[in-house]
Amino acid sequence: MSDTSLLGVEKAELGPADAQHIEKLVYMVRGQQVMLDYDLARLYQVETKTLNRAASRNSARFPEDFRFQLTREEFDNLRCQIGTSSEETTGHGGRRYLPYAYTEQGISMLSGVLRSDVAVQVSIGIMRAFVEMRKFIANNSLLFERISSVELKQLAFQQETNEKLDRVFDYINTHTESSQKIFFDGQIYDAFSLLIDLIKRAEKDIVLVDGYVDVGTLNLLAKKQSGVVVEIHTFGNTRLTAADIEKFNQQYPQLMVKYTSAFHDRFLILDHKEAYHIGASLKDAGKKCFAVTKLQDLGLLTELLHKLQK
Template sequence: MAKDNSELIDVNSDVKDRVMEVSHIQSLIYVIRGKQVMLDSDLAILYQVETKTFNQAVKRNIERFPENFRFQLKKEEYDSLRSQFVTSKEGRGGRRYLPYVFTEQGIAMLSAVLRSDIAIQVSIRIMETFVEMRKYMANTSLLYDRMNAIEERQITYQNETNEKFDKVFAYISDHEESQQKIFFDGQIYDAFSLLIDLVASATKSLVLVDNYVDVGTLNILSKKKENVSVTIYTVRKTRLSEKDIETFNQQYPKLEVNYTGVFHDRFLIIDDKKAYHIGASLKDAGKKCFAISLLNDSGVIYDILQRLDIETEENES
């Protein structure tokens, strides 16, 4: 989506480098209602747009931002948050409305809404920072002083899980052809990264069988190489609109969506040669425990493609 230059904040290159530093992004992450969040005004600066323009873009796509993705602060929450600000109040004061904050899932959705190269780069950088912050929070005694007993148990569990997954992903990095990879709830960035790697590995075609697709799915598929065709097989009651498909094809051709109701499981087939069985829809990857398994049997891949060809429903006129 083209942007009017008048909406952009004039940020010189030195400042851009500074605001993209992990340490700077970490200072903009707060814990509110037990969730790590970022203020709309801080995100607007990172995405290099005015806060008003930023929130207008979100409101035009409000259906993509449920309460667990974005919520408005209460007065007492904002008053408490302002007391934590280390930097000056410049750029934070003088607001005529209580600010909105975005969770990690909401920030992941922003790159699909803002639709710019900087939005994608910033979103990935922020998500990387969230991963680092989880580790930091698990080892910071100050956090334990501020959280209640339930939150303390959650942090202990997260710390143990992080240690296990450090070993799991270290193994994965050394064994790229590992036949199965397992993700636990909360590993959104790790699952997101692996799916992007799989999509980017295609040189000719991608075939996705998934009954629950939306713009979040397209956000992952957009990371494909140029000239790689994408075919999605889903049910007719999909959340993906014709407008979504048209918009995707304008920038990342070529996407085709076919309909079939005979598949329950999800499959990703790369170049008609390599296939993965995926335990969760791409849009939900990392939200709950799921696995991605490599299918080595070429006969199984052939059978899936044949069944798709036979069971594809005719497009409605």
């Protein structure tokens, strides 16, 4: 997203989507939520040196708890955790100093020293993002208490990075089942992770309807629990050979392959109780944009199983 598309016209307020973008730029450093100078400069539409110069000229307004310069160790650790690009960390021609971190109070003060309509509106958007993050933490305080003491210690150790918030969001995601997920071009790892998680959930059997299966598909199905029976329905011209099936059964029994041309879409059925509509062949998951949707209507699952029996 470019600066122009993020900010819109000068007097336009930041919307919810932009607030979500800002939240991704908030990191945990020295136990505080902060934003870095080069991210703020892009939002305010000024050069990083201009932003920091304005703060330095008004140093009385920026005490240590409003603005502080990262140490080399803090900066290196942060770069490793968030995968910051070289352009962001060095700037054009190379950056000669360590970045400054601005706390929520420091960001609020920036709108006064920069003195522009853009600065005012952006600061309002940033303040709202901070408020939403605090609401999120407050509303989920009971959930946080359920995290084991070992996990809490680990989170405290990682407090110097934004990974703390990431772990909290991940914990909530894994404890709140979603009936729909969408993956975009290039999210191969994320797509395969979800499919493996679904495959591991089966306790008795797995039924896969997929016209295009190959050894890559079997590699995913190999993650199933021991003793779970797998039944694949695929096209007759599949790349899967009899030798592939035999080798799989030698190590991960039991696999059965049936050939049909009655299906266009892909389905994954677990224990004859859960069914998922998958927008791409398992072997191609993540290569292009596709979705995974859980079938909520049990009647549809019954019809699907009846069709497969025929």
